[in-house]
Amino acid sequence: MPENLGRPQRRALTEWALESLYDLVFTGELAPGDDLGEEELRTRLGVSRTTISAALRQLEADGLATVAAANGRRVVASFDVADVVELYTIRAVLEEFAAHHAAVRVTDEQLRRLGELQSEMEQRSATHRDPHRRDFEVDFDFHREIARASGMARIEACLSPLWNQTHAVLRHAYFRGVYADRTEDAAAYHDHREILAALTARDSDAAASAVRRHLEGRRDQLIAGIRRVTEG
Template identity: 30%
Template sequence: MPKTDSDLNVSREATSLRLLVENRLRSAIGSGVFKPGQRLIERELCEQTGVGRTSIREALRQLEAEGLVTTIPHRGPIVSTITADEAAQLYDLRALLEGFAGRECARRRDPVIIERLRTQHERMSAVAGNEDRSDLLAAKTEFYAALLEGCGNVFVERFLKMLLNRVTVLRMTSMTQPNRIGRSLHEIGTILTAIENGDQDGAEQACVQHINNAAAIALEALRRGET
């Protein structure tokens, strides 16, 4: 959504190889191509990506710092696993941060952000019935992205992005996609309305509530599947 079309962003395709690899791996992990606990062997990654070990290793360091992979000394990196306990902690923190983000969005009431939130909410409603969930997921992701940016705190934004990556992996371990769509959509509508109205407490609570509901289901599934 370029504000004006004097948008001369050349989008810098020429990012470093390291970053490309990093993003590739991140999405591979996020989409479940690499499953939690799976070993990631450097040489294999080299072959699969066609880049040297240097770039692979540096990308892995980055992912390690984000917590997406865990490196076992002299054994190599594996896709991070997460215990039910840690997952609960993850959701606790996410609720805290997202509540903060919601509150700040409501306080700032940036019209650009609100417009983006509204657009994505409508988009979600439109595709909610589709068999294929990918559109819904994409819209939801965009909604969150707008929420994070809207909070105006780069640290919150960065941390929440990390947490979201981890949550995505979690979803992979326990394919939690029950028919919660309707209620989820409604909750997001509540968030949106509160932000539009500048209702800070309401926005915060709605965000927290939304995460807590999601957490309850995810954790339930996780415990059932693992323990």
């Protein structure tokens, strides 16, 4: 069972089981294609069959699990280049829109929080080079804060499953040495600083453009890394 997750009261058990499954996927303990057998996971997490069934259904709805055509069993989803293109293309449209609106609505407290998240992200990447330990969650917190600053809750709701799927893609790509070395980290963090500067200036057009450049640039680098490994 994932560490740092205390078992909650019954009313939150399904949510806890789902978060535990997320953690197993994001840390690579459950890799793409791994079987998601209800009985094994129920025993592993110490929950009822009803609870694990509900959590797995939600994991599938979020795009992190799929049904294998060969045997009809639920497995951890795999993502190819076409999936990466789709994820980042949709994210670019939604997050560009969110940033455009966030620039005129963002509060000083949210700007401060974005700066803190960026600093934390850079500190983590400088110290965690073990592929078993790399965590992209703070990166997505940065993007989530911008979506919240837009003042439109449905934007965050639409983006949440896309962020989860992207997180899984990045985590496994990093584990395989495909993506996010120090050079790529530096490029991504430069992008983030440009986004933060545009938001601080309350410049909607600049914020929207900076977000789109960031996502399209990171998409292209990720695809190049995947192709280098799979085709080289």
